[in-house]
Amino acid sequence: MASLAEFLQQLPDSEVLRITEPMALDYFPTALVLELERRKRFPVLWLERPLGSALPVIANLFADRGRIARMAGAAPGEFNAAWLRAEENPISPRIVPSGPVHEVVLAGDQADAGLLPIARHFQQDAGRYIGSGILVCRDPDTGVRNLSYQRLQLKTGNRFGVSLHSRGHIWDYLLRCEARNRNLEVAVVIGCHPAVYLAAGAKVAMEVDEYDLAGALLGKPVELVRCKTIDMEVPAEAEIVLEGEILANVREDEGPFGEYTGYSTSRSTRNVFVVKAITRREKPLFLDIIPGYSSEHLLLGRCAKEAHVFQRIKEVVPTLVALNYPKSGTHFHAYLSLKKTAEGQARHALMLLFGLDPYVKFAVAVDEDIDVFNEEEVLWAIATRFQADTDMFVVNRVFCNRLDPSAVDGMSAKVGLDATAPPNWDVERTTLPSEAVDFVRKILGQFGL
Numbered sequence: 494m495a496s497l498a499e500f501l502q503q504l505p506d507s508e509v510l511r512i513t514e515p516m517a518l519d520y521f522p523t524a525l526v527l528e529l530e531r532r533k534r535f536p537v538l539w540l541e542r543p544l545g546s547a548l549p550v551i552a553n554l555f556a557d558r559g560r561i562a563r564m565a566g567a568a569p570g571e572f573n574a575a576w577l578r579a580e581e582n583p584i585s586p587r588i589v590p591s592g593p594v595h596e597v598v599l600a601g602d603q604a605d606a607g608l609l610p611i612a613r614h615f616q617q618d619a620g621r622y623i624g625s626g627i628l629v630c631r632d633p634d635t636g637v638r639n640l641s642y643q644r645l646q647l648k649t650g651n652r653f654g655v656s657l658h659s660r661g662h663i664w665d666y667l668l669r670c671e672a673r674n675r676n677l678e679v680a681v682v683i684g685c686h687p688a689v690y691l692a693a694g695a696k697v698a699m700e701v702d703e704y705d706l707a708g709a710l711l712g713k714p715v716e717l718v719r720c721k722t723i724d725m726e727v728p729a730e731a732e733i734v735l736e737g738e739i740l741a742n743v744r745e746d747e748g749p750f751g752e753y754t755g756y757s758t759s760r761s762t763r764n765v766f767v768v769k770a771i772t773r774r775e776k777p778l779f780l781d782i783i784p785g786y787s788s789e790h791l792l793l794g795r796c797a798k799e800a801h802v803f804q805r806i807k808e809v810v811p812t813l814v815a816l817n818y819p820k821s822g823t824h825f826h827a828y829l830s831l832k833k834t835a836e837g838q839a840r841h842a843l844m845l846l847f848g849l850d851p852y853v854k855f856a857v858a859v860d861e862d863i864d865v866f867n868e869e870e871v872l873w874a875i876a877t878r879f880q881a882d883t884d885m886f887v888v889n890r891v892f893c894n895r896l897d898p899s900a901v902d903g904m905s906a907k908v909g910l911d912a913t914a915p916p917n918w919d920v921e922r923t924t925l926p927s928e929a930v931d932f933v934r935k936i937l938g939q940f941g942l
């Protein structure tokens with residue numbers, strides 16, 4: 494058993510902001526999350542009474558790194574290790590005969606997604622969007638399942654616009670279905686144990702079933718039930734599932750939508766998802782993921798990638814210490830630290846990073862005494878250990894992410910900054926004795942600071 498509600502129950506009260514006041518779904522939850530971010534606060538939002546719906550809405554679940562580590566069964570700061578262990582030790586899911594997600598089955602005309610508390614998130618958005626749907630589908634040739642997120646724009650009660658612009662495995666599946674003039678069966682999971690969400694966000698090989706990865710994070714097989722109207726399996730403990738198909742060779746306008754870059758974009762593959770049935774718990778929670786340039790949208794796309802890229806660089810540069818994709822850079826900036834043992838090692842690590850992740854276009858290497866998760870320290874290292882004429886390199890016109898509004902023809906320039914100190918640097922950082930630091934930390938702790 495592993496459900497969203499169980500995960501929420503074991504969070505400390507301080508991590509959950511319960512709002513009982515009736516709240517409109519259009520814009521208000523987004524505004525609330527972004528205001529909390531300005532205050533450097535990242536609680537889960539639990540909206541008890543969203544206007545126009547009987548279902549409570551959960552949002553901002555993925556906005557905090559400590560909580561994401563917990564989802565992977567790890568202590569804060571231990572996410573990378575837990576993730577890499579899971580990648581290496583997948584656990585296959587288990588089919589069970591029934592589950593809470595089938596407590597209510599609404600098929601045909603009864604399946605009205607318009608009744609769900611689907612929000613409009615930004616003023617530029619084309620309409621109400623599900624940003625928290627995990628699309629589960631199957632490779633038409635090998636049968637291997639795929640889990641991924643794609644934005645879904647509510648058009649009518651049983652019709653959504655969907656963009657597969659990330660051109661991941663689901664896009665490849667659809668193209669192969671379209672060549673045979675067949676629709677692609679898809680189940681959309683809205684709300685389940687967040688470990689399944691982490692797995693669905695991973696960029697793993699096409700041969701990997703993301704449920705195996707989710708099982709590895711949970712330490713036990715994910716229990717699945719067979720869908721009612723399509724040949725697909727969904728977590729038995731899910732909150733809500735839309736069963737349906739992406740139509741072959743049909744294109745309709747979709748978007749614009751507020752993307753992770755912080756800009757509204759109309760870039761879309763313009764596909765159409767048609768709902769055949771809605772299945773759900775008797776009393777489901779509706780999970781929303783605030784899209785755009787929000788911490789949860791960025792972290793969910795980033796944590797697994799960070800762990801994966803870190804490990805690939807470390808295999809070649811074993812002196813690598815840490816890697817961070819700062820929120821300020823959306824997915825385009827990265828900071829790495831290393832315990833440098835030879836000149837040129839920092840540039841080597843930076844080139845590996847650019848090679849592994851085409852989204853990155855600005856990367857900084859610092860020494861191990863700099864905390865890459867503290868942006869102020871990284872900028873201090875640039876201020877005091879970096880000279881632009883000798884410590885910087887630029888590579889022109891490299892493949893990049895097209896959602897970067899400054900990219901030209903899908904290409905961008907890459908800039909690497911080596912802000913590590915030269916060897917035998919005779920400059921000394923100011924320090925304090927550890928007894929003094931330990932003592933004041935204890936005192937501050939007594940004041941709850």
Ligand code: MN
Pocket residue numbers: 638639640662697698699700701703
């Ligand atoms: Mn896949």
